[in-house]
Amino acid sequence: MVVQSACIEPTAFITAIWSGEEWKTSWDQILDVIIDYDDGEHQALRLKINWQGEPVDLSVMRFRNSPTQVEFFCPCPPKELNRQVGTWSAETQADGNSILKATRNIVLARKWSEADVAYRYRSERYCEILRERLRLILLSFSIRMQRPC
Amino acid sequence: MSVKVSTRAFFDASVEDCFKVYWKLENWLIALDDILSVDVSYDDGEHQTFSMTVSRSTGEETVRGVRYGFWAKRLEVCQFTPPPGFCSMFGVWSFTSISNNRTCVNTERIFELIDHSKEEYTKENMVFLLNRNLSAFRKLVEKGHV
Numbered sequence A: 001m002v003v004q005s006a007c008i009e010p011t012a013f014i015t016a017i018w019s020g021e022e023w024k025t026s027w028d029q030i031l032d033v034i035i036d037y038d039d040g041e042h043q044a045l046r047l048k049i050n051w052q053g054e055p056v057d058l059s060v061m062r063f064r065n066s067p068t069q070v071e072f073f074c075p076c077p078p079k080e081l082n083r084q085v086g087t088w089s090a091e092t093q094a095d096g097n098s099i100l101k102a103t104r105n106i107v108l109a110r111k112w113s114e115a116d117v118a119y120r121y122r123s124e125r126y127c128e129i130l131r132e133r134l135r136l137i138l139l140s141f142s143i144r145m146q147r148p149c
Numbered sequence B: 001m002s003v004k005v006s007t008r009a010f011f012d013a014s015v016e017d018c019f020k021v022y023w024k025l026e027n028w029l030i031a032l033d034d035i036l037s038v039d040v041s042y043d044d045g046e047h048q049t050f051s052m053t054v055s056r057s058t059g060e061e062t063v064r065g066v067r068y069g070f071w072a073k074r075l076e077v078c079q080f081t082p083p084p085g086f087c088s089m090f091g092v093w094s095f096t097s098i099s100n101n102r103t104c105v106n107t108e109r110i111f112e113l114i115d116h117s118k119e120e121y122t123k124e125n126m127v128f129l130l131n132r133n134l135s136a137f138r139k140l141v142e143k144g145h146v
Helices: A010-018 A020-026 A116-145 B015-023 B026-031 B116-142
Strands: A002-006 A030-038 A042-051 A054-066 A069-076 A081-092 A098-108 B003-011 B035-043 B047-056 B059-070 B074-081 B086-099 B102-113
Touching: A002 A116, A010 A020, A010 A054, A010 A069, A010 A081, A010 A098, A010 A116, A020 A030, A020 A116, A042 B074, A069 B035, A069 B047, A098 A116, B003 B116, B015 B059, B015 B074, B015 B086, B015 B102, B015 B116, B026 B035, B026 B116, B102 B116
Parallel strands: none
Antiparallel strands: A002 A098, A030 A042, A042 A054, A054 A069, A069 A081, A081 A098, B003 B102, B035 B047, B047 B059, B059 B074, B074 B086, B086 B102
């Protein structure tokens, strides 16, 4: 889980996360967003992202559980992964700031005859890169959407 | 304007088995003889993407969508490609344990039609289809097929 404190109204943040257009503006590692279906609660979208300098195509299904939470899974995750699910959420704190949260649950695809220790190392390394990326995404949205506290 | 219909049935089976029989989409081919094909393109145990082709009096219909499973509690479906004539189609099955071997299965559909004048007929037809669905899956799970 990655968290970021920001002066953003929680629903506005999640609405921005839900919007394909906001992603194009707020995060420069998104190369393309195509929304195939969106009824306000369910969304099917295709993304092209820049991952470690390579363009990667993703298919993502998202579900807006509440005004302040989005859950998703990837029927076509990046090729390194067997599974990727996660959430975006936001909540107001007592001091008036908001806490923005991103969680991920991933399973790295195992290489043929890969030793346990090598697999664990690769998984940890991938998680580190993903955590840093999520931190930058939350930071990027919070800078763009910051309002006076 | 969305329309909601619901119905329920009691199955002589555990809540886990009732959930499992619905979750496994291949079972739809066994339970219902108007299902022509089912293709599950993704299943991680909690999420599924699928397409299903059904034979109707008006011809074959293919729906596509996603299902969310909340183990032994609830199963939700959203059809990104709903049947012809529908703007949207969502469904929920909820499973409530009555005892070790008895479960209440409640099912509902929330939909919007392109032609709203057909709502009353469609609601009746939908309840008929839901009851048929419940009856077919009750037979399947009570025979021990999960």
